[in-house]
Amino acid sequence: MPSVDLMIEAQALTKRYGGKVAVDELSFTVRPGQVTGFLGPNGAGKSTTMRMIVGLDRPTRGSVTVGGRPYRDHPAPLREVGALLDAKSIHRGRTARVHLLALAQTHGMAPSRVDEVLALVGLEEVGRRRAGGFSLGMSQRLGIAAALLGDPAVIVLDEPVNGLDPDGVLWIRTLLKSLAADGRTVLVSSHLMSEMAVTAEHLVVIGRGRLLADTTVDELIARLGVGSVLVRSPRATELRDLLIRHRASVTAPEPGLLRVSGLAAETIGDLALAQGLAVHELVPQRASLEQAYMELTRDAVEYREEERNGS
Numbered sequence: 436m437p438s439v440d441l442m443i444e445a446q447a448l449t450k451r452y453g454g455k456v457a458v459d460e461l462s463f464t465v466r467p468g469q470v471t472g473f474l475g476p477n478g479a480g481k482s483t484t485m486r487m488i489v490g491l492d493r494p495t496r497g498s499v500t501v502g503g504r505p506y507r508d509h510p511a512p513l514r515e516v517g518a519l520l521d522a523k524s525i526h527r528g529r530t531a532r533v534h535l536l537a538l539a540q541t542h543g544m545a546p547s548r549v550d551e552v553l554a555l556v557g558l559e560e561v562g563r564r565r566a567g568g569f570s571l572g573m574s575q576r577l578g579i580a581a582a583l584l585g586d587p588a589v590i591v592l593d594e595p596v597n598g599l600d601p602d603g604v605l606w607i608r609t610l611l612k613s614l615a616a617d618g619r620t621v622l623v624s625s626h627l628m629s630e631m632a633v634t635a636e637h638l639v640v641i642g643r644g645r646l647l648a649d650t651t652v653d654e655l656i657a658r659l660g661v662g663s664v665l666v667r668s669p670r671a672t673e674l675r676d677l678l679i680r681h682r683a684s685v686t687a688p689e690p691g692l693l694r695v696s697g698l699a700a701e702t703i704g705d706l707a708l709a710q711g712l713a714v715h716e717l718v719p720q721r722a723s724l725e726q727a728y729m730e731l732t733r734d735a736v737e738y739r740e741e742e743r744n745g746s
């Protein structure tokens with residue numbers, strides 16, 4: 436188990452490739468003990484940011500540190516930061532075990548750790564098979580094994596859910612949560628809000644290299660007004676006053692219709708019944724977290740920018 440809590444801190448982090456700004460003045464903090472989801476549409480700059488975190492790319496301006504210093508300045512970086520950036524970037528002719536053994540040897544880790552991490556990611560049966568023949572899902576697991584080899588306090592995974600079947604998705608969700616529960620700092624990127632909403636507690640959302648949100652999942656849901664209930668009632672005005680007295684926030688999009696946040700549908704129905712107020716419709720708006728994310732990132736979707744540039 437890692438003994439230290441290490442934060443990832445980006446300050447005005449900026450990366451340019453020629454005329455293209457991939458990451459633009461990005462500042463955020465990733466804390467230990469929770470899974471932080473790193474979200475953004477394709478081309479938002481997530482991979483570039485992650486490469487800078489682990490020293491594979493240099494910032495054009497600004498900085499990113501792990502535990503207060505740049506990754507390159509850590510004496511034994513693999514023991515502090517484990518990363519999966521590109522699951523297919525492995526020596527295809529090597530077996531999974533040999534791949535991990537080579538990593539362990541060059542970083543002064545015990546060979547016994549290789550079998551531990553193979554078991555941890557469910558690859559013990561195929562450890563002696565060549566990695567070149569692995570499916571994307573198996574490669575993802577091998578990449579995660581490599582990231583966990585040094586028992587690091589900080590884990591950075593770029594799109595680890597890609598290519599996994601539903602069992603694999605559930606497995607990784609459970610793994611990430613348990614790594615965070617151990618007190619590790621876990622940063623995981625995805626372009627799927629629905630997956631991050633059930634995996635992460637904290638979210639950093641970027642679009643076109645810029646920060647769009649740095650908040651908890653619950654706060655984001657509240658801020659974007661999702662989790663509301665639509666209530667249709669012939670006595671909407673009285674019902675509205677009643678719900679406000681129960682600390683709900685209520686808007687009236689049209690006569691006879693209320694949009695209520697802060698109370699569950701069941702509570703609204705019970706309160707209305709107790710006051711003898713008829714309710715004709717009571718519809719929880721659950722599916723809209725993904726929509727809210729689309730709304731948040733709408734202007735940041737890469738192809739729109741290209742459309743504008745091309746026109």
Ligand SMILES: Nc1ncnc2c1ncn2[C@@H]1O[C@H](COP(=O)(O)OP(=O)(O)OP(=O)(O)O)[C@@H](O)[C@H]1O
Pocket residue numbers: 452455456457475476477478479480481482483484626
């Ligand atoms: N080596 C590079 N040279 C030039 N441009 C690059 C390079 N790496 C990334 N970019 C550009 O920087 C922008 C951000 O890319 P990045 O891969 O970081 O985004 P991402 O959020 O990880 O996207 P995706 O979800 O598609 O992986 C993109 O416009 C990309 O084309």
